[in-house]
Amino acid sequence: MKDLVARVQAMLAEHLGLPEGYEIALGVGGSTAFWDVATFSLVQRRATHGVFGEFGNSFYKETHSAPFLKRSIAVTAEPGSCAVPEGTEKGDVFAWPQNETSTGVIAPVTRITDDALIVIDATSAAGGVEVDLSQTDVYYFAPQKCFASDGGLWFAVLSPAAVARAEEIAAERWIPNFLSLTTAITNSRAHQTLNTPAIATLELMAAQLEFLLELGGLGAAATRSRESSGHIYEWAEARSFARPFVQDPAHRSPVVATIDIEGIDVDPLKAVLRENGIVDVDAYRKLGRNQLRIATFPAVDPEDVRALTASIDYVIERL
Numbered sequence: 413m414k415d416l417v418a419r420v421q422a423m424l425a426e427h428l429g430l431p432e433g434y435e436i437a438l439g440v441g442g443s444t445a446f447w448d449v450a451t452f453s454l455v456q457r458r459a460t461h462g463v464f465g466e467f468g469n470s471f472y473k474e475t476h477s478a479p480f481l482k483r484s485i486a487v488t489a490e491p492g493s494c495a496v497p498e499g500t501e502k503g504d505v506f507a508w509p510q511n512e513t514s515t516g517v518i519a520p521v522t523r524i525t526d527d528a529l530i531v532i533d534a535t536s537a538a539g540g541v542e543v544d545l546s547q548t549d550v551y552y553f554a555p556q557k558c559f560a561s562d563g564g565l566w567f568a569v570l571s572p573a574a575v576a577r578a579e580e581i582a583a584e585r586w587i588p589n590f591l592s593l594t595t596a597i598t599n600s601r602a603h604q605t606l607n608t609p610a611i612a613t614l615e616l617m618a619a620q621l622e623f624l625l626e627l628g629g630l631g632a633a634a635t636r637s638r639e640s641s642g643h644i645y646e647w648a649e650a651r652s653f654a655r656p657f658v659q660d661p662a663h664r665s666p667v668v669a670t671i672d673i674e675g676i677d678v679d680p681l682k683a684v685l686r687e688n689g690i691v692d693v694d695a696y697r698k699l700g701r702n703q704l705r706i707a708t709f710p711a712v713d714p715e716d717v718r719a720l721t722a723s724i725d726y727v728i729e730r731l
Contacts, residue, residue, distance in 0.1 A: 416611070445566055460507070462494075492659065511665050518666065529573060539553075542631060558710055559620045637708050656672075666708065674702070684727045690723060
């Protein structure tokens with residue numbers, strides 16, 4: 413297993429463009445578990461969050477409710493819009509999603525301050541959206557989106573400042589071993605995890621990383637995703653019954669396209685699609701919109717996306 417973990421770490425470093433001095437840690441539990449890891453191991457006193465969807469809000473609620481931290485600050489926007497802290501708010505951690513999976517909003521990744529850690533949730537962006545990792549201190553994700561694997565693991569690209577912060581906090585705060593970032597770092601340097609990971613998940617991720625690197629790396633993967641999502645947005649804008657949910661084109665995700673359907677109940681449409689083997693186009697359940705949400709990760713062939721929109725047209729004409 414150590415050889416497999418080492419291979420995945422090396423390919424991730426190559427694909428994402430790991431800056432000098434940064435390292436890749438991993439652990440069991442997925443991005444949801446990493447919210448607790450970060451709450452215990454990265455926030456000293458207070459976090460400020462960009463909240464513009466369900467997943468940014470979930471991390472905010474974790475730090476906000478932690479009894480050993482000051483109440484968190486939330487910079488918010490309505491679903492379909494983007495909200496990123498300015499860096500002038502109070503906090504020693506500034507956190508937001510690069511891609512809000514629930515709404516299909518993409519956010520910029522920039523170092524808004526040098527006085528706090530920049531912690532980016534890249535769960536549905538990492539591997540398929542270009543990023544300058546030097547603008548971050550923690551860039552964390554799980555492998556079930558752009559890396560075409562299963563969930564249940566978290567990966568985090570860590571800057572030297574993030575490692576130092578975790579070590580400083582570990583020296584003065586009790587942290588459960590499972591949620592200890594320093595424990596994860598120690599194990600990751602030895603190409604292992606605290607508890608046994610799913611080997612199949614790592615094998616699937618390794619296979620996808622090989623595909624992405626053969627494709628040409630992160631730039632090529634991002635171009636492939638933009639081709640797919642760009643087609644969906646153009647298709648929606650050309651239809652009387654559809655429109656992109658995210659109104660600002662600059663904030664439309666290249667890897668998760670959300671399309672509002674107007675004048676047609678989306679449930680019968682999805683039922684017919686499912687009967688014909690076309691699945692997983694549901695809107696995020698808590699958003700409650702008459703909507704299609706379509707993944708355009710690098711593993712998705714752009715020709716399949718064109719076939720999808722043609723299928724939707726065919727079904728709608730006959731509903």
